[in-house]
Amino acid sequence: MNRDIQRYTASERSNHWAVAILFVLAALSGLALFHPALFWLSQLFGGGPWTRILHPFLGLAMFLFFLWLAMRFARHNRFDANDRRWLRQWRDVVGNREERLPEVGRYNAGQKLLFWGLLLCMLVLLVTGFIIWRQYFSHLFGIELIRLASLLHAFAAWVLICSIIVHVYAGFWVKGSMGAMLSGRVSRGWARKHHAAWLKQVSPDEAKQR
């Protein structure tokens, strides 16, 4: 009998992958405009002008889907005392020695940090993105603000892309995580190893057993 447990519903998974696909498109089109060495990426979007036209809409769509995702997951991402300990023991984290770490709930401190970091980046990208959206909005703003927004937009995008690289690697590194976001299910072993406190929450008989 399969005793896997559900970690993500179909809607949560769809929402996550919608954000992921839009992120990839927004990131590639944004990078095309960021560094000359990557301008060729604009060919993926039908050339320079199309990249310029599509990028803001892709970004906006990513933000809206992310906002939806954030509303689903925000309550699981509140920091507590254990999280501070977990972060201090980051060497055990990257060394795969989770048995030394405090029991983790639905999300560990790294995931929570990522969650709030992404939200912050997305907010900065949204606001600065409107300011530098030349076709519809830039005429409403002063030149100094546009310059600052351009710089902040590039910086927030950089932080976001680096964070997502870490996020993607972590999904591959912790075997079973990728499956969790694809099929929605994780094994009990996985849950016990990585999110023991969460397992006790969702599976009362587990709490009795241990």
Next chain:
Amino acid sequence: MSSQDIIARSATTTPMPSVRQVDEVAKLIDVSKCIGCKACQVACSEWNELRDEVGHNHGTYDNPADLTASSWTLMRFTEHETESDSLEWLIRKDGCMHCAEPGCLAACPSPGAIVKYANGIVDFNQDKCIGCGYCITGCPFNIPRISAKDHKAYKCTLCSDRVAVGLEPACVKTCPTGAIVFGTKEAMKQHAEERIVDLRSRGFAQAGLYDPPGVGGTHVMYVLHHADQPSLYAGLPDDPQISPMVSLWKGITKPLGLLGMGLVALLGFFHYVRVGRNVVEEDEHGPDPAVHQVDPAVHPYDPREPRV
């Protein structure tokens, strides 16, 4: 123009061909000689086949009210009351300054959309323009305008097409008072010197040349009666330079940003090589976990064992 005449090109990280020695040109606008007739605006419009929309009177002599994608030059009128209670009518022909270090070119993300010719002219290639407006963000003089019709950026070309075949720009040719002259940058500086001596002898002690060093000098220069206060002339920047925010955004951030992203990805790869994946040893996909408790050495093998 031959490709050898291009010495700087937007979104291009290697040097352009630059062995050829070409004299730098410059347009000198003597504000003290300008009568505000707008013949230069008409000549610009004629030569470049531009017809701006007829606008409305905004209560000033400025017509049109601002530079547009079809008005590449514009007389800006300022009524300046001096300390001795007299009125000076300061008329400045506004347009691209053709900076030696152009902020538009530094900011442009599209390779070759903005070029600087060896003679100093900064030109936009609209066929390569993507319409992002970064040139506006980069320009210290607020010159480029994006057309609402085709979403391309436009500005004064210094009549690069005329200059290439040995003619002076259209505005220079038409100016009835000789307020606009054109030649090599050196010759124009000399000409300006003579004008400044003359103006000083007429009581304009602060007369001087506007060739701002903050942008490496410009290929459109002004003779101003009040060179100590350029901003009197309809907000001509006192000390124009590429904004530090633009330099940061389009300078060192670009290579460092890419390097940073590459390093993060490498960090992941080497973590995988050195530490490896974090794998759940005791998996409970198939059988009841009780089996493991009886004999932990028993590991049932399932060929369909999925990715977990």
